[in-house]
Amino acid sequence: MNIFSRAPLAPPSAIRHGVSIVRKILAETDCSNGLSTSEIYQLALQHPIPEGYRGDDRFDPDKPHLGPTRPPHNEHPVRSKAFLKAHVMPVLLEQQEVHKVVVDRQITEPIFAKGKKGKISKTPTKPTAGASPANPITIKAWVWMPKLLQPPPKKTKEEIQEEADEPFGAAVGVGDDFSHLSKRRQARREEKIMRDLKTMRRLQAQKEQRQSS
Numbered sequence: 001m002n003i004f005s006r007a008p009l010a011p012p013s014a015i016r017h018g019v020s021i022v023r024k025i026l027a028e029t030d031c032s033n034g035l036s037t038s039e040i041y042q043l044a045l046q047h048p049i050p051e052g053y054r055g056d057d058r059f060d061p062d063k064p065h066l067g068p069t070r071p072p073h074n075e076h077p078v079r080s081k082a083f084l085k086a087h088v089m090p091v092l093l094e095q096q097e098v099h100k101v102v103v104d105r106q107i108t109e110p111i112f113a114k115g116k117k118g119k120i121s122k123t124p125t126k127p128t129a130g131a132s133p134a135n136p137i138t139i140k141a142w143v144w145m146p147k148l149l150q151p152p153p154k155k156t157k158e159e160i161q162e163e164a165d166e167p168f169g170a171a172v173g174v175g176d177d178f179s180h181l182s183k184r185r186q187a188r189r190e191e192k193i194m195r196d197l198k199t200m201r202r203l204q205a206q207k208e209q210r211q212s213s
Helices: 012-028 037-045 081-094 157-165 183-212
Strands: 098-107 137-146
Touching (some): 012 037, 037 081
């Protein structure tokens, strides 16, 4: 008989804190293109451990261990990617706070599949074999999306070309003709555009920083 058979598979405190951490991530992160389980996991580990939280006693490194494999971060509520996927995300899914959707993702490095026993293949998957920073490849990927957000609609080639031709900040009025306005209203409009442009640059810098980290 397994001596751990009666032990809880997931401590309620770990799930509760884990759900709280993921909610913060979804609220503070740009989720317009969704977040993969791996991305949420990496962001979760950056959040501080709640005061007074203790990991699962079954995995205490100072005690003899028999049974389930020790998670990589037992000291943290989101102790492993498997725990996040099996115990935390289903809570948010059940409460209709998130849903899973398929989006287009650009990758700059090959993806190596994991076998049934957890071993990573030495050969990358066929669709991603040639991916590199100089040769990004677009693939279909399942991601988590906050329920209030929907995946971005696919753009036509004409729309993509129009956006490429537009100056940075066109969405907030850069390049528009305001000659029909009075000087006073022109000045106010320019002030507003400068504020919006500053915000756009800040958000763009934050997005690039997240993508490079």
